Amino acid sequence: MTTVIKNGTVYQNGRLLQADVLIEKNKVKAIGQDLTGDHVIDASGKLVSPGLVDVHVHYRDPGQTYKEDIHTGSSAAAHGGFTTVGAMPNVTPVPNTPDLIKKMIAENKKKGVVHILQYAPVTVDQTSDEIPDYSALKQAGAFALSNDGHGIQSAQTMYLAMQKAKENNLIIASHCQDNALYQNGVINEGEKAKELNLPPITELAETTQIARDLLLAQKTGCHYHICHVSTATSVDLVRIAKARGINVTCEVAPHYLLLTDSDIPSDNPYFKMNPPLRSKEDQAALVGGLLDGTIDFIATDHAPHAKSEKEGSFRNAAFGITGSETAFSTLYTKYVKTGIIKLGKLLSLMSDVPADKFGLKNCGHLEAGAEADIAIFDLKHEAEIKEEDYLSKGVNSPFTGEKVYGQTVMTIVSGKVVYERGEENE
Incomplete structure (x- = not known):
């Protein structure tokens, strides 16, 4: 038929x-x-568009399915027009071994309604300095590596990881966060943090780790991908790195394009995310980075939580917001309807560019034979x-x-x- x-x-x-x-x-x-x-x-x-491509989602399955599961997460993706997604490995247990990766891929295929690509961790359990067998994980079906949700604190660990990732032609998608600078903050450092009397997060927690990793990527030649860039300085660092020929790509999440910390109406945890919402100046730099190609594409960082985990105050609620079901419509409304971004550009940022930058076949393009x-x-x-x-x-x-x-x-x-x-x- x-x-x-x-x-x-x-x-x-x-x-x-x-x-x-x-x-x-x-x-x-x-x-x-x-x-x-x-x-x-x-x-x-x-x-009529190619199915959108999102290389950054959290499906919480296995181990945290009260938040989300493969079927509900992939159904949400389909609701948002996404047909290919990359699922992060911050699940329980973390897929440190080929057997666990194979099991997750089989479950993704069985229960998912869209194509689900599976990340493996950069380090064992995402918080250690032990590097798993990348060759075996890739052979088992892992398409890329990430410790998303955790910054890699040791430069030596990241250096070795990049060397091994390069050997195995695997991308490292990095959540950049220096915990010594992060200081258990919950909101961007600025006037809103003072107004709400909440512990601040300095942008240095993100930018210093990006600067470190770009130098390591230059040395190793690894394809280094930066998740959810959020500051003007981050954009500047990537722009300089690309000019120097460093093999780096990066993404921005919709919420950083749609909201700033000044939009936070009160101590409402639905506005709590990591990295935090930044300043209007940061947002302007992110838009500029998208338009000039410094930022390669958009990825949602879809991060579902139970209602009970997002109640109360910024101080104790979980980080993260959902994104799969609202990404295209909110971005289209704010940026295309107002003439800031052309429709074709937005579609490219959410379909063919992420597919091409991650070397994904059979997605992101609408053409005969696809x-x-x-x-x-x-x-x-x-x-x-x-x-x-x-x-x-x-x-x-x-x-x-x-x-x-x-x-x-x-x-x-x-x-x-x-x-x-x-x-x-x-």
């Missing part, structure tokens, strides 16, 4: 064009005019982000209640519809 998506505005390799998309089994058969198929999906007035991973968005009608519509177990989002454009209408993975907006959401 064939399916044709008709009359949509199709994003293909940097261009927006009016075209039909023909799907046969799990592949895109053709993109063109007046195509026909056994089943028709009418995308009149809608945007996997039929497709998202359809409604750009014309305003909708409210509602807690009851979330498919994630986590509802810890400061964007609930926002009015946005760009809601997902349908998500297709390998030719199969895995999310479709119901009439109640029209």
Whole structure:
């Protein structure tokens, strides 16, 4: 059976064009005019995009499934138009061995509704200085390495890890945090921290570790990827490193583009994240970095928590917010609708660029012969982000209640519809 998506505005390799998309089994058969198929999906007035790619999500499975699990996390991804994601290894147990990686990959495939790529840890249990067998982990199916949630404190450990990652052609995706400078802070150092009388986090906790690691990456040649950059200085450091030919990429999460610490209304833990929301000047630098290519792409850092873990004060609540279900619509509304970022640029930052930078095959591109991973968005009608519509177990989002454009209408993975907006959401 064939399916044709008709009359949509199709994003293909940097261009927006009016075209039909023909799907046969799990592949895109053709993109063109007046195509026909056994089943028709009418995308009149809608945007037809390659399925979005997010290399930074937390699914809490195994061991923390009261927060999220593979099915709910991947369903949330599909709700947001994502068809390929990279799951971080901060689960219980941490997948330090080939057997654990194989088990997680099998569960991801069995329970996930989108394609889930699995990270292995940089160091055993993410907080030690012991380096696991990267070759064996890669052979078992790990696609990259990360200790996300934990900065690697020892320069020697990171140096050895980069050497071994380079030998095995594996990317190290790093959460940059110097704990000696972090000092158990909970909010960005600045006026808001003073106003709310909360322990501050200096930007140096992020930037000094980035500076260290860029020098190590220069020495080793390792592909070093920086997770969730959040400061102007971080952007400057990456810009200098790229000019010097260092093999570095980086991402920014939507919340740093959408909010600053001055937007925090009160001691409300739904605004607590790590790194913390920074200043307006930092946000401007992040946008500039996206536009000039210093920041390579956008990744959500989808971090679901139980409601009980996000109650009370910044002082004791968990770090992190969800992002899969709100990323595209909030960014489209704030940046594309206002003319700051072109639609094609935003789509590229969330699809083909992350796929290409991480060397991922069969995702991020909508073209004949590619996997039929497709998202359809409604750009014309305003909708409210509602807690009851979330498919994630986590509802810890400061964007609930926002009015946005760009809601997902349908998500297709390998030719199969895995999310479709119901009439109640029209």
